[in-house]
Amino acid sequence: MKREVVIGKVLNNNVVIAGHPYYKEVVLIGKGIGFNRQKGDTLPADQADKTFLLRDEKQKEQYVNLLPFIDETFIDFMNDIMHYIEDRMAQPLNEHIHVALTDHIAFAINRAKNDMQFHNPFLFEIEAIYPKEYQVACEVVDKITSYADIAFPEGEVGFVALHIHSAITDKSLSDINQHYQLISQLIKVVEDAFDIRLDKQSVDYHRLVQHLRRAIDRIHVGEEIGKENRLAEMLKREYPLCYNLSWKLIKVMQRQLNRPVDESEAIYLTIHLQRLTHKS
Numbered sequence: 001m002k003r004e005v006v007i008g009k010v011l012n013n014n015v016v017i018a019g020h021p022y023y024k025e026v027v028l029i030g031k032g033i034g035f036n037r038q039k040g041d042t043l044p045a046d047q048a049d050k051t052f053l054l055r056d057e058k059q060k061e062q063y064v065n066l067l068p069f070i071d072e073t074f075i076d077f078m079n080d081i082m083h084y085i086e087d088r089m090a091q092p093l094n095e096h097i098h099v100a101l102t103d104h105i106a107f108a109i110n111r112a113k114n115d116m117q118f119h120n121p122f123l124f125e126i127e128a129i130y131p132k133e134y135q136v137a138c139e140v141v142d143k144i145t146s147y148a149d150i151a152f153p154e155g156e157v158g159f160v161a162l163h164i165h166s167a168i169t170d171k172s173l174s175d176i177n178q179h180y181q182l183i184s185q186l187i188k189v190v191e192d193a194f195d196i197r198l199d200k201q202s203v204d205y206h207r208l209v210q211h212l213r214r215a216i217d218r219i220h221v222g223e224e225i226g227k228e229n230r231l232a233e234m235l236k237r238e239y240p241l242c243y244n245l246s247w248k249l250i251k252v253m254q255r256q257l258n259r260p261v262d263e264s265e266a267i268y269l270t271i272h273l274q275r276l277t278h279k280s
Helices: 057-069 072-089 096-113 123-129 131-148 155-169 173-194 203-221 229-238 240-257 265-279
Strands: 004-012 015-020 024-029 042-044 050-053
Touching: 004 024, 004 057, 015 057, 024 057, 050 072, 057 096, 072 096, 072 131, 072 155, 096 131, 096 155, 123 131, 123 155, 123 173, 123 203, 131 155, 155 173, 173 203, 173 240, 173 265, 203 240, 203 265, 229 240, 229 265, 240 265
Parallel strands: none
Antiparallel strands: 004 015, 004 042, 015 024, 024 050
């Protein structure tokens, strides 16, 4: 027996909000799913190409207010994009991406058509921190370029990558923004301390950035990586400059994240910093 839902609101020909027997309220997307239907009508739930929940009332309101300003073919296009991202990332996306990414891309297309360039100063950091998301974002932007027949600014790739990362990790965009800006700040501290400019294409740069990302993740969940007192003493003695700088970085993370940092992080930061300075 096919499960049916009751339409609560027809947003356009391709999108309806409906009451669901288990999930209370769902958004259904599918070509023509809302055509010639009205509140109170029933339809099979499996008739939709995509069904997602919007538990957050603010997000639902944002989505409802957004749809009148975008073309219905764009909804079909974004539905395909969501499926594509899920397939490429090989995991389900948090429901909020349907609102956030649709909103972002709709206005990004409008900006591009009006030749309003939007610079992203953290593009290298985003690519280094989230390489898989960045690659998929490049592919998504290629699809947008073909769909809208516009030249999309390169910086948009970074923003799309952040939306993808947010959707697969269920982290808020504000937290993600804070993290990659913090990493950029930490890199600047390293460059100033050693009076060098790091090659952002180098393997060692990517290793350092990835380590900083994992360190921030560990700090957020309060994970400890174990005590290595003898190793710490050896590094402090052999590489005092790198060891002291590692503690400077830890202090910056503690201040920005307002959380304690496991002392053992200094060991691994020292090793990364020593590798960088040795090659520089």
